[in-house]
Amino acid sequence: MKWNVAQLLRSPTGTDCRYAFDDEGRQLAGLASGITGSVRLIRTNKGILALARGQASAACTCSRCLDRFEYPARFDIAEEFWPSVDVEDGSRVDEASDAVLTIDERHILDLSKLVAQDILADLPMKPLCAEDCPGICATCGAQLRFRPCECPAGGSDSRWDKLAGIRLEIGGAP
Ligand SMILES: [Zn+2]
Numbered sequence: 001m002k003w004n005v006a007q008l009l010r011s012p013t014g015t016d017c018r019y020a021f022d023d024e025g026r027q028l029a030g031l032a033s034g035i036t037g038s039v040r041l042i043r044t045n046k047g048i049l050a051l052a053r054g055q056a057s058a059a060c061t062c063s064r065c066l067d068r069f070e071y072p073a074r075f076d077i078a079e080e081f082w083p084s085v086d087v088e089d090g091s092r093v094d095e096a097s098d099a100v101l102t103i104d105e106r107h108i109l110d111l112s113k114l115v116a117q118d119i120l121a122d123l124p125m126k127p128l129c130a131e132d133c134p135g136i137c138a139t140c141g142a143q144l145r146f147r148p149c150e151c152p153a154g155g156s157d158s159r160w161d162k163l164a165g166i167r168l169e170i171g172g173a174p
């Protein structure tokens with residue numbers, strides 16, 4: 001998800017380049033894989049506008065059963081990147097800007113951090129591996145989707161049994 005934009009920086013405003021993402025998951029290892037989509041880089045008067053769209057399989061943990069699953073996340077980016085050095089004479093350009101949106105001294109524009117942020121923002125607050133995920137048995141801890149357990153439905157939690165026992169010992173009402 002890195003492009004050398006030296007050529008584009010030397011081009012007149014409005015010049016553009018298009019690239020396709022082709023599973024560049026290595027750069028987002030642990031977060032997402034199978035990235036597809038496309039990016040359009042457009043020369044602006046001060047920098048380069050990056051327009052990127054696509055989807056990826058984001059690694060997610062189910063909020064009910066804690067199982068790992070792949071969530072089809074989307075990203076849609078429109079951000080302007082600024083050069084950190086002048087492409088002609090190599091002098092430093094002092095544009096106070098976000099490091100994420102800076103084109104480095106070797107004229108490399110790196111989109112991976114933005115894509116990662118956008119994918120994270122697309123994940124649901126409480127991800128579920130399936131809409132009807134039965135979750136985990138509160139008594140024995142079984143993952144009910146894979147291993148239905150023998151615990152009585154709505155049965156008492158063993159932790160409360162212990163507490164009830166203590167109450168009896170100190171002579172309180174059960
Ligand atoms: Zn689940």
Ligand SMILES: [Zn+2]
Binds near residue numbers: 137139149
């Ligand atoms: Zn159980």
